[in-house]
Every structure is written in C-alpha cells, then in structure tokens.
Amino acid sequence: MRYGYQDKLLRIDLNTGTVATEPLSDEMVDNFIGGRGFVAKLLFDELPRGIDPYDPQNMFIAATGPLSGHFLPASGKTHFGTKSPATGGYADSNMGGHFGPALKYAGYDALVLTGRTAEPSVLVIDDDRVEIRPAHDYWGQGALIAETNLKAELGEDFQILTIGPAGEKRVRYACLSHDFGRQAGRSGVGAVLGSKKIKAIAVRGTGSLPVYDIEKAYAKGVEAFEKVAAKPGYTEWTPEGTAGITNWCNEVGAFPTRNFQTSFSEHYEAINGKAILEKLKITDKGCYCCPTPCGKYGRTKTEIGDAYVEGPEYETIALFGGNCELKTIEEVAYANYLCDELGVDTISAGAVISWAVVCLEKGILCLDEIGRPIHFADLETVDYLLGKITRREGIGDLLAEGVKKAAEKVGRGSDAFAIHVKGLEWTGYECRNAPSMMLAYMTADIGAHHARAWVLGHDMAGAWTNVNDLVQSGGTVERQPPAQIRKESADYVIDSQHTRPLFDALGVCRLQLMELGFEVENYAELFALITGTKRSWEEMLRVSERIWNLTRSISAREIQGFGRSWDYPPERFFTEPVASGPNEGYLIPADKLEQLLDWYYEARGWDANGLPMKATLMRLGLGDVAETLAAEGVLLN
Ligand code: SF4
Numbered sequence: 001m002r003y004g005y006q007d008k009l010l011r012i013d014l015n016t017g018t019v020a021t022e023p024l025s026d027e028m029v030d031n032f033i034g035g036r037g038f039v040a041k042l043l044f045d046e047l048p049r050g051i052d053p054y055d056p057q058n059m060f061i062a063a064t065g066p067l068s069g070h071f072l073p074a075s076g077k078t079h080f081g082t083k084s085p086a087t088g089g090y091a092d093s094n095m096g097g098h099f100g101p102a103l104k105y106a107g108y109d110a111l112v113l114t115g116r117t118a119e120p121s122v123l124v125i126d127d128d129r130v131e132i133r134p135a136h137d138y139w140g141q142g143a144l145i146a147e148t149n150l151k152a153e154l155g156e157d158f159q160i161l162t163i164g165p166a167g168e169k170r171v172r173y174a175c176l177s178h179d180f181g182r183q184a185g186r187s188g189v190g191a192v193l194g195s196k197k198i199k200a201i202a203v204r205g206t207g208s209l210p211v212y213d214i215e216k217a218y219a220k221g222v223e224a225f226e227k228v229a230a231k232p233g234y235t236e237w238t239p240e241g242t243a244g245i246t247n248w249c250n251e252v253g254a255f256p257t258r259n260f261q262t263s264f265s266e267h268y269e270a271i272n273g274k275a276i277l278e279k280l281k282i283t284d285k286g287c288y289c290c291p292t293p294c295g296k297y298g299r300t301k302t303e304i305g306d307a308y309v310e311g312p313e314y315e316t317i318a319l320f321g322g323n324c325e326l327k328t329i330e331e332v333a334y335a336n337y338l339c340d341e342l343g344v345d346t347i348s349a350g351a352v353i354s355w356a357v358v359c360l361e362k363g364i365l366c367l368d369e370i371g372r373p374i375h376f377a378d379l380e381t382v383d384y385l386l387g388k389i390t391r392r393e394g395i396g397d398l399l400a401e402g403v404k405k406a407a408e409k410v411g412r413g414s415d416a417f418a419i420h421v422k423g424l425e426w427t428g429y430e431c432r433n434a435p436s437m438m439l440a441y442m443t444a445d446i447g448a449h450h451a452r453a454w455v456l457g458h459d460m461a462g463a464w465t466n467v468n469d470l471v472q473s474g475g476t477v478e479r480q481p482p483a484q485i486r487k488e489s490a491d492y493v494i495d496s497q498h499t500r501p502l503f504d505a506l507g508v509c510r511l512q513l514m515e516l517g518f519e520v521e522n523y524a525e526l527f528a529l530i531t532g533t534k535r536s537w538e539e540m541l542r543v544s545e546r547i548w549n550l551t552r553s554i555s556a557r558e559i560q561g562f563g564r565s566w567d568y569p570p571e572r573f574f575t576e577p578v579a580s581g582p583n584e585g586y587l588i589p590a591d592k593l594e595q596l597l598d599w600y601y602e603a604r605g606w607d608a609n610g611l612p613m614k615a616t617l618m619r620l621g622l623g624d625v626a627e628t629l630a631a632e633g634v635l636l637n
Contacts, residue, residue: 003212004066004531005029010108012123012130014196015056015115019130024109031621033543034065036504038110039081039092040550044625049557049632053085053188054170054195056116062103062161062201063110065507069101069209069288071221072526073228073518074509076101076288080184082192085172086348086402087423087447089555089562091187094451094504096287097179102159105205117197120168124154125203135199140165142341143177150200158202164343166390167194171400173348173425177340181285181295181310185345187424187446212532220529224522228291231516238284240273241294242314247272249318249429252460253583254437256430257322258376259354260419260572263430264581271321275329276312285310292512300333304383309337312346315450318428319350324357325376335382342390348402351425353385355403356395358417364410370395419570421448422555432573433482433583434459436489439596442567443493445551453496454514459483482583485592490599498544505547506540546620549604549612553625556611556634563609567597607637 002024011020032041039061048057061081068075078100084091103111106127113123120135138146143164150160160178167174167190174190175183184190193201211217228234237244249255250268257265269275276296286293297310312320312332320326320335339346357374359365367373371394374381388396398406403418403425419426424447431438440453460483499520503510506527512518520537528534556562574590588596601608605616614636617626629636 001210002029003210004070004527005034005109006104006107006207006209008108009110009112010125010130011112011114012132013115014113014117014121014132014198017132021108031543032547033505033540034068034109035063035077035079035507036081036092036094036501037543037547038063039079040090040547040554042110042112043081043083043090044550044554047083047554047558051083053083053088053192056196057114058083058192058195060113060189060192060196061110062099064100064104065505066531067523067526068507069104070211070526070530071218072224072289072508073512074287074290074292075507076290077504077507077509078103078184079504079507080176080189082187082189083558084424084446085170085188085191087187087555087559089422089446089559090551091189091446092504092551093176093184093186093189093446095176095178095182095184096290096509097182098159098288099161099178099203100507101288102203102205104209105207106203107205107207111201113193113196113198116195120197120199122150122199123201125201127204127206135197138199139168143343144180144341146200147177147180150202154202155204158204160200160202162200162343163190163194163198164341164390166343166400167191168199169390169392169400170195171344171389171392172402172405173345173352174343175345177343179287181297181340182287183340183345185347186449190343211530213529217526217529220522220526224518224526225291227522228512228516228518231518233516234292237515238292238294240277241296243273243276243296243312243317245314246317249314251582253433253578253581254429254431254456255322256318256426256428258325259323259358259417260426260430261358262579262581263432263583265322265325267327268321270327271317271329271332276333279329280333287509290509292516294511298333300330300337302330302334302379304379305334307334307337309333309340312336315428316346316350319347319354320382322428323350323354324382326379326382327377331379334379338383338386342386344386344389347427348425349386349389351419352389352399352403352406353382355406355414355417355419356385356399357381359410359414362413362417364412364414365395416570416572419448419572421569422446422566424448426570429456430578430583431569432578432588433586435483435485435588435592435596436492438569438573438588438593439489439600440493440496442569442593442597443497443600445548445555448569452500453493454500455489455492455496458489458492482586485588485595487599489596490603493600494603497548498541501547502540502544505544542620546622549617549620549622550625552606552612553617553622553629557629557632563611564597567610569593611636613637
C-alpha cells in the first residue's frame with residue numbers, strides 16, 4: 001500500500017485512444033514526491049528531444065501531490081507540465097480549485113496525454129471509465145461558457161478543465177481554466193492542450209484515499225485549520241487576498257506601469273484590494289479545503305460590457321491596471337473576465353498589449369499594421385487586441401506569439417519593450433531597485449515568474465530603513481539610498497526557489513505559509529501521518545533542489561545554446577533608470593547583474609554558463625541525468 005497516493009499513473013494516447021495505467025515507481029515517489037516533481041521526472045525521461053511544443057509527441061501532464069485531496073488546509077492544487085510553446089524549454093503551471101482532488105478520488109495521481117485526437121474532443125474520466133468524446137459545439141466556446149455547458153451535460157459533480165478559443169488557436173500564452181476563475185496561466189499549457197484538440201477534461205472521482213494513520217491525520221488536520229485561523233494575518237490578509245499588496249508595491253516603487261516605463265502609478269487606490277471590496281465583490285471564493293478563500297467573486301460593469309468574474313488578483317491588477325493603465329477596478333476586472341473567457345494568461349496578455357501600445361507610440365508599428373488606434377488607459381484597446389489575438393487575426397497573429405517572438409519578427413528596436421526572460425513575459429514586480437527579486441526573475445526555471453521566489457521584502461528591507469514608515473506616509477518619507485547588491489541575495493533566492501516550489505510537489509497551496517506564517521513543520525507532520533514516511537522539511541527541501549536542477553537540465557537539452565545568456569533581463573532594466581516614483585533614477589548596472597549571476601551559479605554548484613556541474617547532479621542523486629546529457633552532447637563541467 002502506498003499511503004497518501006493512489007499509486008496509479010493514467011496514460012492516454014490520443015492518436016489511438018489507448019488508455020493504460022501503471023503504478024508509480026519507488027524512484028518517482030522517493031526522489032520526486034509528486035506534482036511538480038512528477039512533471040519534471042516524466043518530461044526528462046520521456047519527452048522526445050528537440051520536438052516542437054505543438055508536435056503531437058509533446059506531453060501534457062497533470063499531476064497531484066501526496067497531500068492533494070487530503071483533510072488539511074488548502075490541499076486542492078494541481079500541477080501541469082509540458083514543453084513550453086512560449087520558451088521552448090521546461091514548462092509548468094499550477095492551479096487551485098477542485099480538479100486535482102477529483103483526479104485523485106478517481107484513482108489517479110497523475111495523467112499523461114500524448115498524441116492528438118483526429119477531431120476536437122472532450123476527455124471524460126469517471127472513476128475507472130475513460131472516454132474520448134467529440135467536442136461538438138464546445139469547440140469555439142469561451143472557457144467559462146464551455147465549463148457551464150459541460151456541467152449541465154455531465155453533472156455538477158464533475159470537475160472540469162477547459163481551454164478557451166485562444167488555446168484552440170495555439171496562442172502561446174493560452175491558459176487552462178477551471179472552476180469559473182481558477183487558471184493554470186503560465187507557459188502556454190493551454191495551447192498545448194489545444195494542439196492536442198482537447199477542449200476539456202472532465203473528472204468525477206468517488207473513491208477514497210489511503211491514509212497511514214487516519215485518526216492522527218484527522219486530528220492533526222483539525223489542529224492545522226485551527227492554527228491557520230488563529231494567525232494574525234487570517235483576518236487581515238484573507239478579505240482582500242493577493243490584491244491587498246497593491247498599495248505596498250506601488251509605494252515602494254515596484255508597480256509596473258506603462259510597459260515598465262516607470263514603477264509608480266498615480267491611480268493605484270482606484271484599483272487596489274479595497275476597491276474590489278467596495279465596487280465588485282459579491283462573495284469570497286476558495287479552492288478545495290481552503291480556510292483562507294483569497295478569490296473574490298463579483299460583478300463588474302463597464303461602458304463596453306458587464307460580467308461576473310473571479311478576481312482580479314494582484315498580478316492582473318499590475319499588468320492591466322499598471323502596465324496597460326486601466327484606471328478603474330471595474331475595467332481591470334472586465335479585462336480579467338475577457339482573458340478568462342478567451343483563455344489567455346492575464347499576465348502575458350497585459351504584457352503583450354502594453355508592448356503593442358508602446359510600439360505604436362514609438363512609431364515601430366504603424367496604424368495600418370494594427371488596424372486602429374490603440375492606447376494606454378483604454379479598455380476598448382484591450383477588448384480589440386484580445387479579440388484579434390484570440391482569432392489570430394491581423395496584428396493578433398503576431399501578438400499571439402508573445403513579446404519575445406513578436407519582437408524578433410518585427411525588429412526595428414521593438415525588443416527594447418519586450419519585457420520577458422526566456423520568452424515568458426514578466427509578472428507584476430518592477431525590480432530596478434530590487435536586486436534579489438531581479439535575480440529571482442532572471443533565474444526562474446519557466447521564465448520571468450514571481451511564484452518561484454518572491455524576495456522583494458529582502459530588497460525593500462535593505463533599501464528603506466523602515467518600509468512601514470514609507471507605506472504609511474504614502475511614499476513621501478525621505479528617499480533612501482538604492483538597495484544594496486549583496487551576496488546574500490543569491491542565498492535568499494535559492495532558499496525561496498526550493499521552499500515555494502516544494503508546495504507544488506506536495507500538492508498544497510503555499511499562501512498559508514507565505515502570507516500567514518503557518519509553520520512548515522505542520523506539513524512535515526501531516527506528510528508523515530498521511531504517507532507513513534517520516535521526512536523532515538529540510539529533507540524535502542533537498543528533493544526540491546533535485547527537482548530544480550532537473551528542470552534546468554530539461555531546458556539545457558531542449559533549447560539550443562541554453563545557458564547564462566538566457567538568464568538576462570531586458571536590456572532596459574540595466575540601461576534605463578526608473579522614470580518616476582520612489583525609485584526614480586535607479587537601476588542595477590549590467591556588471592552588478594553579472595555579479596549576482598556569478599554568486600547564484602556558484603551557490604548552486606553550476607558552472608559559469610549556468611549549467612549544473614556533474615558533481616552537483618551526482619550529489620543530488622541525478623547521476624543518470626548527467627550521463628544522459630553527456631551522451632546527448634550537452635556539455636557539463
Ligand atoms: Fe486557493 Fe487562495 Fe486558498 Fe490558496 S489561499 S488555496 S489560492 S483560495
């Protein structure tokens with residue numbers, strides 16, 4: 001008995017319709033835990049090297065963790081992985097809601113799809129019955145509408161994952177959608193599912209999970225809920241959720257504004273968490289088993305339409321309220337709704353739209369190419385471009401490629417405004433006075449993503465003698481010197497890159513730790529009671545380090561010439577100082593960024609080109625990976 005897991009991997013070959021199951025290997029469970037670890041292990045072992053992300057042989061993986069679906073706080077996370085259409089390298093994306101627990105109750109720890117169906121299809125998993133059905137009218141429908149209609153057809157007890165029209169058209173930042181507002185947004189996982197002609201995956205699970213010591217696990221679960229509810233942040237953080245950080249980011253000069261031209265927005269109080277509560281919110285909405293429902297479900301009314309929508313979360317506020325400069329929370333929420341229904345990542349979409357607007361302003365793109373005037377602070381611009389992108393029509397076909405590929409096609413200096421790392425658009429934190437956070441973005445394994453390491457607090461603590469004074473003063477206290485470039489930044493980043501993604505391997509939400517300080521020892525205790533295996537948090541962090549080196553190795557074999565140059569931020573970030581706000585005039589010079597990378601690579605045991613050294617892989621029990629890479633001509637020191 002493999003407690004905590006279902007000990008079953010479900011494989012479906014969409015070319016032939018063949019369905020097969022197999023037990024988990026000891027190596028998978030012991031060395032990679034679950035979720036993100038399973039994704040990385042399966043991709044390294046099985047992905048045919050060098051294929052196009054839209055090749056039918058690409059893998060689409062959904063993986064739960066050992067804690068997914070069990071009775072403990074926020075155990076509803078599912079991890080998705082593939083070869084990224086955005087970067088060409090390792091890709092994963094995480095989603096809350098109820099899908100993962102349903103998959104597990106149906107009897108599976110993970111699902112692997114390969115191949116492509118002949119016609120658009122819906123995959124139905126009803127316990128041990130697996131069926132591939134024609135998608136009929138669902139193909140072409142919005143992600144939210146398709147979920148509504150599939151629930152009406154199949155029953156409310158199915159948990160449904162959909163793609164929108166953007167996924168069908170292979171927009172490189174298309175997302176997966178679930179539970180009317182939860183997305184696996186990043187890396188283009190929705191585009192890969194669309195390339196397989198799968199519109200939706202519906203899962204109903206009625207089974208139970210094997211637990212090593214169910215009485216103690218239950219008691220510990222009850223205690224964990226009580227501990228979370230007793231945390232001071234419980235009553236402070238939950239009401240606004242992630243949107244609650246908007247004021248702070250703005251006041252410390254970390255709020256991306258007008259395509260990252262500056263880092264402070266004058267209208268932030270009209271688009272913050274408080275505005276959501278006052279103007280939009282109908283109810284809180286949480287994922288499976290979550291005591292801190294950070295989702296805010298509400299209704300927005302704008303001049304061009306009104307809609308029910310979950311959100312916006314902070315990232316959507318930053319990219320549409322800051323970067324595209326929409327001036328009201330209603331407009332930001334409507335942009336959020338459009339992205340959700342069309343099935344695109346709000347972060348990448350906001351980055352792409354702001355790139356197009358700047359390119360028109362600078363004369364790099366012309367009106368004929370775009371089809372009509374487009375502006376910052378204009379919801380009609382957002383509506384127009386999202387429609388074009390989703391249909392891959394006119395300028396939309398270019399923008400559907402993401403900022404890196406679009407800038408490569410356009411040339412004419414447009415890459416200066418393409419804000420990304422590795423081809424993945426930058427998320428909601430401007431970092432020209434935040435060296436640790438800058439390094440976190442540079443080295444995140446999927447591209448410029450904040451959820452791998454969020455270390456902005458370390459930078460701000462170094463830059464401002466008292467951040468609270470600054471926040472309470474509305475940004476008017478005397479400016480402090482710029483943040484120092486410190487060797488500890490590399491350690492902060494690495495520590496965070498092991499801690500945060502470990503939650504993605506376990507299958508639980510990390511926000512109870514990050515926002516409320518719910519102690520990590522609780523997870524180690526629950527892990528032991530559920531799985532019957534004692535592992536300290538520190539031991540599990542070593543697994544997380546192993547996974548981190550494996551995801552780097554996947555990108556090293558998949559991307560020609562992958563290495564240090566793929567870790568650089570946009571040139572503007574080290575040549576053009578912040579234009580206004582608390583960090584006006586600041587930037588991190590190129591030589592300091594090189595120094596940060598050197599420290600980081602050294603601390604990781606990577607060579608100067610940013611590739612794991614053989615000795616490092618051996619230390620982490622990845623000797624087979626070192627051998628495979630050597631045999632394939634990926635040179636390791
Ligand atoms: Fe979902 Fe938010 Fe709860 Fe995390 S804190 S499980 S994201 S509702």
